[in-house]
Amino acid sequence: MAAPEVAAAAEGENGDGDEDEEALKRLEELVTELHRFRDNLPKKPRDPDGDPDGDLGDPADPEALARQMEATLRLMDQVTVSPPWRARALLLQAQALGVTPQGLPRAEQALGRALKLNPALSRAWTRLGELRWQRGDLQGALLCFRGALQHGEDAEAHRLLSMALRAGGAARGGDSDGDIMAALRESRQQAEAAVRCDPADGNNWYVLGNAYVSLFFGGGQNPQDAQRALGAYAQAERVDPKAANNPDLHLNRATLLQYQERFGEALDGLSRAAALATGWAEPRRRHAHLLDFLERLRAALANRALSGRVLFSLSPPERVPLRPFRFRIRRPPLLPPGPGAVTMHGRLKVRPPDASHLLKRQQKLRLFLDNMAALRDKRSRGELDADLLEVTGSILAANPEMGTAWSLRRRLLGTLGHHWQEEELRFVSACLSRSPKSYGCWQHRGWVQGQTDTKPLAISTGMLDSDPRNFHAWEHRWALEADPDPEVELGFTGTLLGRDFSNFSAWNHRLRVLRRTPGSPGQGGGGTIPPERLRQELELVQNAVFTDPNDQSAWVYLRCLLSRGPTPPRIIWVHVNLEDATVAVTFSRPLWVEEGLTVTLDGSVQEGAWRSGEGRPRPSHTWLFDLPPFPASPPSHILVTWASDPTPRQLKLRPGEKPRLLLLCL
Known part of the structure; x- marks a missing residue:
């Protein structure tokens, strides 16, 4: 319930x-x-070309x-x-x-x-949404599914909402690509939420795989989306045996594999779907079509007649997006680009310039060369004036990689006194908008920041929002504040990781921030992360691993977390000096020993206080205990016990043995 x-x-x-x-x-x-x-x-015979959802008719x-x-x-x-x-x-x-x-x-x-x-009956909300969707009221269904989630997390509501959002994106085929992509991204987020609610339900993983496939076909065919979709399908079969008997899962996976030209695996998937849904004609039809294509391709290769013309004459196998959500697939154009165009992977990267564009480029080049000549002239004469500031600004606006211009600009700004920092920061921001990974821009910005007391985070936030893996922006953000607010930084990295768990830079920055929190390195914590914070981080990693088990970034972060988890102190060795009648106990890290550490001689617990081996009242690695004088012979059995570690440490002497020192290494 x-x-x-x-x-x-x-x-x-x-x-x-x-x-x-x-x-x-x-x-x-x-x-x-x-x-x-x-x-x-008894069931009616089902239409072979229909959906398999009503397999029995x-x-x-x-x-x-x-x-x-x-x-x-x-x-x-x-x-x-x-x-x-x-x-x-x-x-x-x-x-x-x-x-x-x-x-x-x-x-x-x-x-x-x-x-x-x-109103808090969530199952009624989801069932009402299903009925409205069934009669064609998709917007009403979306409202119902969202209404169910307002009263608590529910895996079924998240799953149905994910499916409805994809159906809505397909229905809005005439809307802008931005609206469709927003629906697909939210669909993926809802599917991920369903997996977090119930990771043992194969349906949740299956819907997550469909969400990634929809993103792949509708969002630029990112290879990471395809890989995560295949991982989600495989996880659905692992956690739920029923999912392995879902013909839709095998057909959808075969669709993706066929698009990736992994034809052998695609044929296996189509065969499996046809075997599970015996009355469904689509898997058999597509299986036969793919076999026919491969046979014609084999024949063409065997005849050594495979040329560009033959390739275009061979009709490729069907590449159908997931049923029932159809999105426009942007494929490379078959017609050759115009003269002067530069292409990469079949896509037009640089359009051929026209006459007006060529004229503008020539004017910019002439201006740039004139400014470089003026810069060299002023540098040779040692002139640091206002004209130099304008010349370097014009050069760097056109090409931010000119290190000489940045160097001369810093020398000139150092002679101007105050009240130039804000304007210079705006100038560097404009240069970074043209070249976000320019070493010279970031170095100059760091120098300007050192000349002012204001340390805004807006520039790094904006840069990382557009490119979450800009390592210049990450380093600039880290060096911007001597002691950054941990919660602000952790919230910022959490937002970026919520968009893409495969962000090594965000994981690395998060770990660096955690090391600055109280109880961590730099704060007297001995290299550990506080237990409560460690638990929260482990939950975040668990969500990332459930979302994409094959992505290594979350696993690397998990290994770093576990290496910095709090480890309980332990006794390393026990040293007994019978000549001086002292017992020394050394621990794995400095700590206070006030009670719980006892010495037992031949079954008799000794009374007394422990003292620090350093002779000062502070946590210490080594603690000493003074034994009472022995009347005749030393004890034959010495036992050291500690309440925090129940493992006894004991030393035994053979009869007649009178050693001066005893050492127990653990």
Whole structure:
């Protein structure tokens, strides 16, 4: 039972809760019997070209199912429940009405009444969203799924919302690419949330794989999206055996593999989908089409006739995006680009310049050469004046990689006194917008920052928002403040990691910030991360690993975390000096020893105080204990115990043995 339903049940404790529980069990039994009756009815032959969702087809006798539904509803009306439980009873009534298309309007009405009685009933929200989606009201379905999530995390609501968002992106084919991509990204986020809620449900991993495939086809065909989709499909089969029998999973994975030209694996997937859905024609049709394409390709290679013309005459295998969500696939143009164009991987990278563009470039080049000549002239004469500032500004605006211009500009600015820093920071920001990874720009900006007390984070935040792996911006951000606020930095890196877990730079910056937190290196923590913070970081890594188990960045961060986790102190060795009658105990790290550390001689616990080996009242590696004088012979059994580590440390002497020193290394 979901948390909202538990709350609803708790409300009924004022009434006769036991009778209401029995009544609800009776209603659930009636609904289960109705569903069993529907599943056992003979089925109509299904359209081979249709979806596999109704693999067994519709009932051959819908009138019999309708009669059984009405009989079940009459029996359910005879069961009475108290008002606090009425919402759950209406939910069960809606499940009974949903077995036939004729009962769907009444089911939607029952769910609406249930939500009026108990708005926190999340299962009613999700079921209402499914019904609205079924009748074509996709926006209404989205509102229902979001309504369910307002009352708590629910894996099913996240999963359905992810599917509805992708369906909405496909339906809005005429909208801008930005709107479609926003829907696809939110669909992926909702699928990831479903996996976090229930990582043992294969359906959640399957929907996550579909979300990544939709991003791959609709968002520029990023190879990382394809790899994560394949990882999600594989994880669905590992955690849930039922997912291995899902024909859609095998067909969708084969679609992606076929697009990547991994034809052998694609054929295996299509064969598996056809075997699981025996009445579904699409896997068999696509399997035959792919075999035909490969056979013609093999024949062409065998005849040594494979040329550019032959390649274009061979029709490639079908590349169909995931059913039922179809997105436009941007493929390389088949027609050759115009003269002067530069292409890479079949895509136009540089358009051929026209006459006006060439004229502008020539004017810019002439101005740049004139400014360089003026710069060399002023440098040879040692002139540091306002004209030099204008000349270097013009040169660096055109080419921020000119180190000589930056050097002369710093020499000139150092002679101007004050009140130039803000304007210079704006100038460097403009240069960085043209060349975000220019060494000279970042070095000059760091020098300017050292001349002022203001240390804004806006420039690094903006740069990292557009390119999260700009190592110049990360280093600039780290060196910007002598003692940055850990929570601000951790929140910033968390935002970037929420967009893409495969961000080594963000993980590295997060680890550096954690080392600056209280209890960590630089704060007297001995190289460890506080336990509570370590637990939060481990939860973040777990989400990243569940999202993409094959991405190594989260695993590297996990290894670094575990190496910095707090380790309990332990005893390294025990030293007994029988001549001086002292016991020395050395620990793995400095600590206070006030109680819990005891010395036992031949079964007798010794009383006394421990003293620091350093002779000062502070945590120490080594602690000393003075033994009482021995009357005749030394003890034959010496035992050292510590409350924090129950493992006993003991030394035994053979009869007649009188050593001066005893050492126990652990």
